[in-house]
Amino acid sequence: MESTLSLAIALVTAPLFPGIILKVKAFMAGKKGPPLLIKYFTLFKLLRKGSVYSESSSFIFPLGPTVSLAAALMALLFFPFCGAAPLVSFHGDVIVLFYLLAMGRFFTVLAALDTASPFEGMGAAREVFFSTLAEVTIFTVLILFYRLNSSLSFAEYFRGESPICLLNTSGALLLFVIVSLFMVLLTENSRVPVDDPATHLELTMIHEVMILDHSGPDLALIELGSFYKLFFYAAFISQLCYPFQPADGPLNSLIFYGLITLIYVTVGITESIMARLKMNSVPQFILTSFALVFFAAILTMGVFQ
Amino acid sequence: MNTFLLALTVLFAAGLFPLLSCRHFTLMKGGYLTLTGAGCLMGLYAILPALQEPLAIRLFAHSWLQLFTLSFQLNSLSAFFLVPIFGICPLAALYSFHYLDDPSHNIRTAVNLFFFNILIISMALVTTADNIISYALVWELMSLSSFFLVMHEYQNEPTRKAGYIYIIFTQVGAMFIFATFALAYSASGSGDFTAFAAIPGSIKLVVFFLALVGFGSKAGIFPLHVWLPHAHPAAPSHISAIMSGVMIKMGIYGILRLYLSLRVTELIYGQTVLSFGIISGILGVVYALGKHDLKKLLAYHSVENIGIILIGMGIGMIGVATDNMVMASFGFAGSLLHILNHSIFKSLLFLGAGAVLQGTGIRHIDQQGGLIKRMPTTGKTFLVGSISISGLPPFNGFVSEFLIYYGAFQGLLLNGSGFIFSMLAILALAIIGGLAAACFSKVVGVVFLGEPRTEAAARASEAGRTMTLPMVILAGACLLIGILPGPFVQMVMVGLSSIPVLSPVGTEAVALLSSKLALAGRLFLGVLLFALLLRKLLYLRKEISRGPTWGCGFTQPSVRIQYTGSSYAMSIIDFFRPFVQIRTRYSGINRIFPDRASYTTRVDDIAETAMVERFVTPLLYLLSKLRWIQHGHIQLYIGYIIVTIIALLLFI
Numbered sequence: 001m002e003s004t005l006s007l008a009i010a011l012v013t014a015p016l017f018p019g020i021i022l023k024v025k026a027f028m029a030g031k032k033g034p035p036l037l038i039k040y041f042t043l044f045k046l047l048r049k050g051s052v053y054s055e056s057s058s059f060i061f062p063l064g065p066t067v068s069l070a071a072a073l074m075a076l077l078f079f080p081f082c083g084a085a086p087l088v089s090f091h092g093d094v095i096v097l098f099y100l101l102a103m104g105r106f107f108t109v110l111a112a113l114d115t116a117s118p119f120e121g122m123g124a125a126r127e128v129f130f131s132t133l134a135e136v137t138i139f140t141v142l143i144l145f146y147r148l149n150s151s152l153s154f155a156e157y158f159r160g161e162s163p164i165c166l167l168n169t170s171g172a173l174l175l176f177v178i179v180s181l182f183m184v185l186l187t188e189n190s191r192v193p194v195d196d197p198a199t200h201l202e203l204t205m206i207h208e209v210m211i212l213d214h215s216g217p218d219l220a221l222i223e224l225g226s227f228y229k230l231f232f233y234a235a236f237i238s239q240l241c242y243p244f245q246p247a248d249g250p251l252n253s254l255i256f257y258g259l260i261t262l263i264y265v266t267v268g269i270t271e272s273i274m275a276r277l278k279m280n281s282v283p284q285f286i287l288t289s290f291a292l293v294f295f296a297a298i299l300t301m302g303v304f305q
Numbered sequence: 306m307n308t309f310l311l312a313l314t315v316l317f318a319a320g321l322f323p324l325l326s327c328r329h330f331t332l333m334k335g336g337y338l339t340l341t342g343a344g345c346l347m348g349l350y351a352i353l354p355a356l357q358e359p360l361a362i363r364l365f366a367h368s369w370l371q372l373f374t375l376s377f378q379l380n381s382l383s384a385f386f387l388v389p390i391f392g393i394c395p396l397a398a399l400y401s402f403h404y405l406d407d408p409s410h411n412i413r414t415a416v417n418l419f420f421f422n423i424l425i426i427s428m429a430l431v432t433t434a435d436n437i438i439s440y441a442l443v444w445e446l447m448s449l450s451s452f453f454l455v456m457h458e459y460q461n462e463p464t465r466k467a468g469y470i471y472i473i474f475t476q477v478g479a480m481f482i483f484a485t486f487a488l489a490y491s492a493s494g495s496g497d498f499t500a501f502a503a504i505p506g507s508i509k510l511v512v513f514f515l516a517l518v519g520f521g522s523k524a525g526i527f528p529l530h531v532w533l534p535h536a537h538p539a540a541p542s543h544i545s546a547i548m549s550g551v552m553i554k555m556g557i558y559g560i561l562r563l564y565l566s567l568r569v570t571e572l573i574y575g576q577t578v579l580s581f582g583i584i585s586g587i588l589g590v591v592y593a594l595g596k597h598d599l600k601k602l603l604a605y606h607s608v609e610n611i612g613i614i615l616i617g618m619g620i621g622m623i624g625v626a627t628d629n630m631v632m633a634s635f636g637f638a639g640s641l642l643h644i645l646n647h648s649i650f651k652s653l654l655f656l657g658a659g660a661v662l663q664g665t666g667i668r669h670i671d672q673q674g675g676l677i678k679r680m681p682t683t684g685k686t687f688l689v690g691s692i693s694i695s696g697l698p699p700f701n702g703f704v705s706e707f708l709i710y711y712g713a714f715q716g717l718l719l720n721g722s723g724f725i726f727s728m729l730a731i732l733a734l735a736i737i738g739g740l741a742a743a744c745f746s747k748v749v750g751v752v753f754l755g756e757p758r759t760e761a762a763a764r765a766s767e768a769g770r771t772m773t774l775p776m777v778i779l780a781g782a783c784l785l786i787g788i789l790p791g792p793f794v795q796m797v798m799v800g801l802s803s804i805p806v807l808s809p810v811g812t813e814a815v816a817l818l819s820s821k822l823a824l825a826g827r828l829f830l831g832v833l834l835f836a837l838l839l840r841k842l843l844y845l846r847k848e849i850s851r852g853p854t855w856g857c858g859f860t861q862p863s864v865r866i867q868y869t870g871s872s873y874a875m876s877i878i879d880f881f882r883p884f885v886q887i888r889t890r891y892s893g894i895n896r897i898f899p900d901r902a903s904y905t906t907r908v909d910d911i912a913e914t915a916m917v918e919r920f921v922t923p924l925l926y927l928l929s930k931l932r933w934i935q936h937g938h939i940q941l942y943i944g945y946i947i948v949t950i951i952a953l954l955l956f957i
């Protein structure tokens with residue numbers, strides 16, 4: 001019951017948080033900014049509309065939004081929100097989940113290539129390259145976690161005797177993980193400095209340019225999927241920061257959503273104070289995140305010998 | 306008579322049939338197909354008991370030339386390797402019905418069908434050969450029959466060149482295998498594989514490394530893979546499917562068989578195999594990204610998948626060496642399952658490539674496009690194959706990669722080098738997975754999606770019924786193993802039971818995990834179905850219209866502005882620069898009113914260039930210095946013979 005409830009809350013509130021990013025950015029720029037619920041308004045607006053499909057596209061095109069949404073939903077199904085047991089879990093599920101996210105990306109890319117647009121092809125090429133590099137960071141994180149408490153599922157990471165957490169022993173290593181996971185969050189969710197969701201020049205986009213031709217409910221599904229994906233990464237990082245005990249009840253949710261808000265605020269601040277990187281220095285940015293966790297993983301060799 | 310031998314006899318008869326009936330083209334192909342199908346079904350029936358429980362059946366033992374014994378034995382491991390042989394080959398034969406459809410080439414087609422069955426028989430015998438003489442004989446038979454299959458279109462210059470490269474590689478590889486066997490024979494005094502365990506340790510090392518080179522050149526391990534990207538594009542597509550999907554696995558079988566016979570438990574074996582796996586895996590997929598000939602690209606993906614198989618095997622060997630049986634079981638299980646999976650999706654992809662080639666007549670992917678609307682069945686099945694080979698759930702490629710991942714994660718708890726190698730294996734698998742997805746989104750996107758880039762691509766039409774049916778069956782198998790891996794994993798575990806050092810601790814763990822994996826796969830399909838229904842619901846009574854693609858303000862789009870495969874892959878290849886040579890030629894714009902500008906890029910294989918520059922060229926130079934021996938005077942040649950005989954008589 002508790003698991004279903006926490007999942008439901010997550011599913012409903014996920015579109016709220018990107019509004020926070022917009023608010024923070026507006027505040028930093030000295031503007032008033034859109035209302036907090038802006039993303040809900042956008043979703044409802046899109047859902048009421050019809051669609052225009054490109055004459056070049058085939059049956060692959062509508063699969064892009066649905067597969068990526070399904071993959072993001074799967075990630076949330078396996079995730080233990082504020083220490084509650086997830087709905088489904090087994091030893092090894094993290095590998096399945098990150099591969100499912102890759103599956104979602106595969107279909108987003110195919111849908112982009114389906115439109116015969118040169119810009120969308122360009123965005124797709126960048127997306128597959130950068131996400132391959134980000135995947136390496138993520139698997140290094142999994143290697144480190146396996147060294148720490150030999151577990152391979154979200155439930156085992158964050159529940160049980162010795163959860164992986166900043167406040168536990170060997171939490172110092174997690175500082176590296178949190179920083180590099182934040183960098184991966186920025187990469188995978190197309191935020192500044194890797195990609196700029198607010199830019200208006202198609203040549204410089206990555207993710208936004210891939211979905212140029214989607215409209216109406218299809219676009220709403222894509223947006224929803226990307227909110228869930230961002231929420232998933234934020235939840236991952238916030239679980240690393242605080243050990244949630246199931247006994248604590250409502251307090252847990254408060255701290256959890258507080259941490260999530262903090263992460264989104266940080267994203268907003270990052271976007272306000274940083275310019276986006278040149279396209280050819282993005283790989284260096286992602287490899288920096290890899291180097292940090294790789295270093296942490298190597299350190300475990302000394303700790304346990 | 307044994308059912309297995311009867312199946313091989315039927316297959317041989319099926320091979321002879323076209324030679325006798327080549328005047329009646331359709332009758333020849335029909336009769337051939339029926340007999341081959343029957344033979345393969347009998348073969349599958351014969352190996353069925355060995356797939357269900359571990360057992361060994363002596364098939365045939367006969368003394369030959371008084372000196373040698375030919376002996377063949379079917380055990381559970383060889384039965385597992387026989388599944389793709391008897392399962393995929395009849396599908397490829399079915400495909401050839403419409404693929405080889407030129408009645409004026411009837412004799413050539415008959416010869417092709419004959420050698421095709423010889424290849425099936427010899428592969429089946431390779432997996433069952435029980436001593437070195439029988440092994441060497443059927444191995445050569447396999448190499449030679451596949452050589453004739455590659456040479457099918459011998460009137461083309463590139464095909465002949467590819468055939469010669471293939472025969473050189475396969476014969477040099479065979480030389481290494483014979484050296485292995487000779488050394489093992491002299492050290493153990495017996496030609497039986499079972500006697501190899503008694504060889505002293507240091508000789509075992511040499512034996513294993515010689516075999517790794519010999520079998521590796523057949524399997525396509527990285528620096529020895531040079532023949533694959535030449536031979537596969539030259540051979541007819543169903544032959545490429547069998548050579549890449551099934552035949553190169555015989556090299557893997559050889560390595561595994563020798564490893565099991567030698568009973569070695571040192572770390573160095575696993576570490577070497579794992580290192581070769583990592584190199585082949587990563588560089589294979591990087592070169593595949595750089596190639597734009599559809600079949601060449603698929604050939605490099607074979608190198609990549611052989612890498613994944615070797616990574617799994619290396620993890621298994623390290624598990625055995627460090628007495629970590631769970632790690633060993635998962636590593637070997639993933640490796641074996643990937644052999645089966647790769648044989649399914651790679652033959653599917655090669656058959657699809659053949660259909661594209663026949664439909665458009667174009668090899669280069671940058672001249673294609675939009676084929677999914679013109680060839681829907683080929684397009685959909687090729688998409689399934691692409692998802693499977695990229696290792697994405699819920700298809701079969703993911704199941705085996707997941708088992709290997711799982712085994713490698715077990716190895717992370719080792720100390721020292723075990724940890725480092727396990728970590729490298731995981732990172733390599735992650736990179737390979739990402740790059741393979743990149744490569745196949747390129748292929749599917751450029752070849753099947755978008756708009757046709759040339760007239761020929763726009764005129765393409767769907768392939769014949771017998772060509773699409775095998776592809777549909779193979780695509781179905783990809784999904785089946787993906788969502789119901791249980792029985793297949795069980796089959797792998799039975800095969801593994803012939804590994805003596807593996808105690809059965811891992812068995813239940815593997816079975817349990819595969820059931821969980823199946824659950825996740827089905828759950829994903831459920832969620833996807835939900836998302837599709839939701840979308841359907843949201844589109845009820847909505848206005849849907851069609852318009853041109855948004856050109857970002859550009860109003861005169863043409864099909865040529867589409868992103869090409871070359872540009873799509875360039876930034877990734879550039880990232881791997883020192884290991885990949887990129888040659889670009891750009892005419893430049895240097896006048897106020899520029900001429901036609903041209904830009905070409907080419908990705909060269911460093912293994913091939915190094916082999917040509919460092920080995921072949923010096924060798925040719927050296928040999929050219931000895932050319933004076935050949936002068937054409939017959940009396941002097943007779944003189945050579947006499948001098949040699951006298952010298953031999955005097956000194957030996």
